[in-house]
Amino acid sequence: MDFFTMLTFIGGLAFFLFGMSVMGDGLSKLSGGRLEQILENLTSTPLKGVLLGAAVTAIIQSSSATTVMVVGFVNSGIMKLSQAVSIIMGANIGTTITSWILSLTGIEGDSFFLQLLKPTSFSPILALIGIIFYMFSKSQKKKDIGSILLGFSILMFGMDTMSSSVKPLADVPEFTGILTAFSNPVLGLLAGTVLTAIIQSSSASVGILQALCATGAVTYGAALPIIMGQNIGTCVTALLSAIGANKNARRAAMVHLYFNVIGTITFMILFYLTNAVIHFDFLQDTAGVAGIAVIHTAFNIFATLLLLPFSKVLEKLAVLTIRDSHSDTRFLAKPELPYLDVRFLDTPALAMEHSHHAALIMAEDAEASLRLAMELLSTGYNEEQAASVTLLEDKLDHYETELSQYLLMLSGKSLSSEDSHTLTILLQSLADLERISDHSLLIVKSAREIHEKGLSFSQQAKEELLTMTKTMSEILKMTYQTLETQSIELASHIEPMETELEKLGLSMKRQHIQRLRDGLCTVEMGFILTDITTSLERAAAHCSNIASYVCNAGRSL
16 A cells, blocks of 8 residues: 555545545434433333434434533433433444445445435435535525535545555555454454444444455454444543533443443344354455444444433442542532533524523523512512522623623624524623622612611502513513514514603603692602612613514514
8 A cells, every 4th residue: 555545545534534424413413302302201211211312313413412411411400310321322323324325335236226325326316416416406494405415425535545445455454453452352452342342433433444345455453343342432421521521421421331341242242142152254245335234233232221221220330430429519510500501502403492492591590589679569578588689690790791701702603594593693692680789789778778777669550660670571572572482563663662762761750749749748758759760761671672673683684
């Protein structure tokens, strides 16, 4: 194998890995976070978890991505460790779909139908459709489909390039000698583990092994232990993602490791003990790409069937490994915002979904803080309720900082136009949500002053203030719905309501001046009333700002 042939192989590998990445990103965008949300919610039984893990992994083409998501769910408290076990098992089965897709390169035959099934025949057609969708379509969905088709075509081109470049190695004794050494189960296991740990993708390492089958020098005896090692090597990604996570997340990563190690050891002991008695002749046969896919799938189904009944044992092993020796609260955000986790950033659609949910929690708390503050004016001052407003304001300060940082990290990822639209709205809205809670504190301050000085509003002033606070409540409710649905129609109603509230505030001030003239009110109460109406008007203005962000972002789509 000369220098230029080696360059061709490296180039083919680069295309292969890049195509796999592009296809996975496109599939993730097209799912829009829906598959990941299903992962969170539909894991009521172990069997459902296995099927779900297999289905999601088959679609997004990465067991590592699924496992890292599961580690993130457990770290955030969204998913229990017991739910994670079965999904991890299913992910190992789902990842084998890639090897079956790649096995299409091994199709042989002269008939037109068989020739059409070969990737070299249909990949150019898919690439043409993909580039038309990607470059000329205005629909984000079609662009995502285009990137999937392009990624698949590039992947197949890379696979074909690798296979073509290694064919001459069949006549190189040194190469065949190395592969013969891998027939030793221990060496083959180590080789598969190291290769997969380096490239952090069992699908990619199995693809490389399938490409080497083109040399005709890879036997099933050499391929089998390598495939076993590849299943162990893929655990590295999850283990790395668990660094800095809480104990349950680290346990989820350990479950992944234990599942593959125990499954591999059990399979190899049973297989080689049986081989010592029966002597499997096929181990000396030349391995084909379809044969590699069969072994890869058979092993993962075997391991799942073997260990699924013992999922509690795997969970117990993980708990014994990661003991409850100390309190562990290492979250990106505080427990009140469990949805933010840096592991989700590798799946931008899911991270965006969680960011939106976190922003809605902020909006709920901002609404609650102002509602509690306004109640202090109508029902009388209460220290406990005032303290609740202060607590909400502190939480919103924290939310703004953490969510802003998270969204800035997310903005550097590849997002669909819809997710980019949502991210823009959220980033702009955070400061306004936090400022609403600041005005809540100012209203609490006014309510406390009224209480401490024994002051009171006139009956007319109370009625006017009640009308104003009811209008403010409606504005808050509509602002939350606008942020939740990003509806331009809903957003368009907020500014007129803000204008109405300003008119009410102006009317209150005029009425107060008249009451002063009539001796029905004091100058001191006038100052307090002005402070309250100003706080309400400014809070409404922040709601109007959020509505304008939704309208502006919607028009830019």
